[in-house]
Amino acid sequence: MALQVHLEGEQSMVFNEHDILERVAVDERTSQTMLTKFFQMNNKDGHAKDLKCLYKDFPQHFVWNATHRIWEPRQRRSTIGRLTAVHSTQGEKYYLRMLLMHVKGPMSYESLKHIGSRTASTFREVAEILGLLKTDDSAEQCLLEVVSFQMPYTLRHLFALILVHVVPPNPILLWQKFEPYLSEDIFKDKSLSPEQTRLKVLQLIDSYQQYMGKHLADFKIPVPNTDDFSIQRDTQEIEAELDIKVSTEDIASVALLNAHQRFVYIKIINSIDNDIPGAFFIDGSGGTGKTFLYKALLATVRSKGEIALATVSCGIAASILPGGRTAHSQFKIPIDENNDSGCNVNKQSNSARLIKQARLIIWDEATMAKKYAIECFDKLLRDIMDSDTVFGGKVVVFGGDFCQTIPVVVKGYKEDYISASLVKSYVWNHLEKLHLVENMRAYLDKPFSEFLLSLGNGTLPCFDDSRIVLPHHLTMAFVDDQSSLFALINSVFPDLTAFGLHSLHTINRAILTTKNDFVYEINNLLMTQFPGIEHRYLSYDETIDQSKQAEHEDFLHSLESRSLPTHELILKVNSPIILLRNLNPREGLCNETRLICLGVAPNVIHALITVGNHTGKQVFLPKISLQCSNSNIYIVPFKRTQFPIRLCFAMTINKTQGQTLDFVGLYLKEPVFGHGQLYVALSRAKTANDVRVLVKPSLDE
Numbered sequence: 275m276a277l278q279v280h281l282e283g284e285q286s287m288v289f290n291e292h293d294i295l296e297r298v299a300v301d302e303r304t305s306q307t308m309l310t311k312f313f314q315m316n317n318k319d320g321h322a323k324d325l326k327c328l329y330k331d332f333p334q335h336f337v338w339n340a341t342h343r344i345w346e347p348r349q350r351r352s353t354i355g356r357l358t359a360v361h362s363t364q365g366e367k368y369y370l371r372m373l374l375m376h377v378k379g380p381m382s383y384e385s386l387k388h389i390g391s392r393t394a395s396t397f398r399e400v401a402e403i404l405g406l407l408k409t410d411d412s413a414e415q416c417l418l419e420v421v422s423f424q425m426p427y428t429l430r431h432l433f434a435l436i437l438v439h440v441v442p443p444n445p446i447l448l449w450q451k452f453e454p455y456l457s458e459d460i461f462k463d464k465s466l467s468p469e470q471t472r473l474k475v476l477q478l479i480d481s482y483q484q485y486m487g488k489h490l491a492d493f494k495i496p497v498p499n500t501d502d503f504s505i506q507r508d509t510q511e512i513e514a515e516l517d518i519k520v521s522t523e524d525i526a527s528v529a530l531l532n533a534h535q536r537f538v539y540i541k542i543i544n545s546i547d548n549d550i551p552g553a554f555f556i557d558g559s560g561g562t563g564k565t566f567l568y569k570a571l572l573a574t575v576r577s578k579g580e581i582a583l584a585t586v587s588c589g590i591a592a593s594i595l596p597g598g599r600t601a602h603s604q605f606k607i608p609i610d611e612n613n614d615s616g617c618n619v620n621k622q623s624n625s626a627r628l629i630k631q632a633r634l635i636i637w638d639e640a641t642m643a644k645k646y647a648i649e650c651f652d653k654l655l656r657d658i659m660d661s662d663t664v665f666g667g668k669v670v671v672f673g674g675d676f677c678q679t680i681p682v683v684v685k686g687y688k689e690d691y692i693s694a695s696l697v698k699s700y701v702w703n704h705l706e707k708l709h710l711v712e713n714m715r716a717y718l719d720k721p722f723s724e725f726l727l728s729l730g731n732g733t734l735p736c737f738d739d740s741r742i743v744l745p746h747h748l749t750m751a752f753v754d755d756q757s758s759l760f761a762l763i764n765s766v767f768p769d770l771t772a773f774g775l776h777s778l779h780t781i782n783r784a785i786l787t788t789k790n791d792f793v794y795e796i797n798n799l800l801m802t803q804f805p806g807i808e809h810r811y812l813s814y815d816e817t818i819d820q821s822k823q824a825e826h827e828d829f830l831h832s833l834e835s836r837s838l839p840t841h842e843l844i845l846k847v848n849s850p851i852i853l854l855r856n857l858n859p860r861e862g863l864c865n866e867t868r869l870i871c872l873g874v875a876p877n878v879i880h881a882l883i884t885v886g887n888h889t890g891k892q893v894f895l896p897k898i899s900l901q902c903s904n905s906n907i908y909i910v911p912f913k914r915t916q917f918p919i920r921l922c923f924a925m926t927i928n929k930t931q932g933q934t935l936d937f938v939g940l941y942l943k944e945p946v947f948g949h950g951q952l953y954v955a956l957s958r959a960k961t962a963n964d965v966r967v968l969v970k971p972s973l974d975e
């Protein structure tokens with residue numbers, strides 16, 4: 275059903291040739307339109323008031339009587355409403371349409387201009403305040419909102435992040451405007467001249483950007499032309515590695531290694547100490563202490579003042595290891611595997627020097643990497659080391675668990691997954707296989723640990739070829755969709771106010787499920803119960819080809835993808851959120867990092883990191899433009915400007931790989947479909963008491 279859109283007093287009116295125009299103009303009946311009557315209904319009609327719906331959804335509940343020009347309650351058949359198209363050149367009418375698409379239950383044209391305590395003078399202004407328009411000053415607004423926190427260290431990180439991910443139109447102006455705030459703490463050092471202070475601040479920002487693959491010069495920010503700056507640039511990558519703090523806990527972990535871990539540890543350290551080339555693969559199922567062992571190895575090498583590179587196939591696991599980075603960013607492996615140019619590391623570069631100096635290179639979750647990436651890495655090392663030996667004769671340690679997730683091949687079959695994986699590479703036969711077998715995560719619960727082992731190895735008895743029976747004490751009885759889901763929610767989150775205490779025990783609980791649709795359903799449900807005031811953020815969506823914008827705008831807002839934030843993001847202070855992009859893995863901001871939302875402002879979110887090595891760190895997140903990595907899945911390629919986050923009371927199973935959770939609620943509305951998904955989900959818990967599984971029986975059961 276087409277719904278009229280017009281500015282106040284600018285509706286089309288139908289009248290007869292002989293009608294007297296003065297009368298027509300004041301005739302209430304002919305001047306009423308679907309839109310003016312929609313406003314009236316929201317004012318006066320009890321049902322419409324309760325519904326408080328969007329204009330486009332109104333025809334689902336009311337039907338337009340064209341003769342009497344009134345909305346009447348709908349008796350039958352639901353209809354989908356569509357607002358008539360308005361081109362962006364039509365100014366205020368275009369912005370009015372935009373607001374009608376997003377503001378629920380408006381009572382008049384005027385009411386659309388009220389936002390909280392403010393009254394805007396135009397619809398455009400309202401659209402801008404609601405974040406529906408892309409503004410050139412969003413980076414500046416974001417920094418201004420953070421300035422009041424007086425945290426120059428965090429502000430510098432945000433500034434670096436904004437330059438790389440927000441790409442403001444005039445970085446130099448931004449620098450000039452915020453230099454005093456960015457320098458506040460360093461300025462207090464009276465031993466530094468103003469020039470030296472500026473140099474130091476710029477060096478710091480430049481060094482943060484380096485891990486995002488950029489430098490200040492890329493943004494034309496004038497860097498002092500001093501030797502200090504270029505020397506620092508030349509050595510900063512190596513110095514940053516040497517500066518990684520070795521925690522006393524990681525040093526102490528060497529003494530705690532179990533017999534298998536110790537065997538592997540000694541073997542690897544022996545290779546390093548005696549300069550013996552070594553290429554190892556540590557195979558261990560979930561919880562057998564691979565990460566614990568890597569930390570012990572890294573601490574041992576680094577505490578001797580030597581370089582150990584910690585890399586991982588995925589962002590979140592990188593943030594768990596001290597100094598961890600994704601292997602793709604550390605070794606500059608091309609994303610496109612058809613690109614045969616190899617790793618983008620120049621043999622004379624600082625990155626190559628760093629790799630050459632490294633005494634140990636770890637690549638965790640190598641089972642998730644495609645064989646081509648590991649082969650690129652092998653070629654890079656041979657080139658840098660001028661050697662024909664595998665991995666250039668360096669000590670390289672891969673690790674992973676083939677029972678968990680293996681490489682993702684879009685729309686691929688089982689054979690495609692296997693043929694893309696490390697085991698099918700020429701490299702595989704060169705790796706010395708070392709095994710960890712004792713489940714240290716579930717060591718307090720032996721029967722649970724043994725159950726996980728059989729599940730991972732595929733040795734549990736199956737019926738109907740593929741189904742297994744879960745032990746009774748892990749499952750919850752299914753009554754009906756709603757009450758069973760509420761029971762699961764209550765067992766995982768018995769007290770939602772506990773999030774406000776920022777206790778890690780509360781934050782480290784999650785409902786895991788198989789599909790994003792179920793994730794949205796649970797997150798939305800929990801958000802309605804979560805205490806606090808709702809803050810609503812709407813994304814700005816734009817087609818890459820701008821000529822298609824007007825035609826597709828409504829459609830773009832409705833698009834969902836697992837790698838994109840939603841068009842409408844509802845947040846409350848203290849709600850748990852998850853990051854959707856690798857903003858700066860070195861600083862703990864990875865795809866899948868979980869955080870707590872500490873505060874909200876129109877252009878920035880203040881949050882606390884709750885997983886990995888950066889737990890407890892406060893960060894600020896800007897809105898960024900995100901393009902879906904595979905635009906082909908949409909009819910029209912487009913970008914979405916939104917905070918790169920989602921709620922994470924519930925998550926898909928894959929998002930928790932490598933993590934230990936204090937409580938796992940597994941919601942199986944339909945059977946698990948991916949390789950090792952059930953195993954990954956259950957093996958996040960330490961004991962059987964920390965798991966509850968809700969399985970919805972299939973219709974034939």
Ligand SMILES: Nc1ncnc2c1ncn2[C@@H]1O[C@H](COP(=O)(O)OP(=O)(O)OP(=O)(O)O)[C@@H](O)[C@H]1O
Pocket residue numbers: 530531532535558559560561562563564565566567675714715931932933934957
């Ligand atoms: N030797 C040990 N002594 C004490 N605790 C240990 C030991 N080894 C591992 N752990 C603990 O067991 C848990 C699981 O270990 P870890 O995360 O290293 O396993 P993992 O093999 O990396 O698991 P996943 O494959 O699921 O990522 C962690 O809480 C870790 O601290």
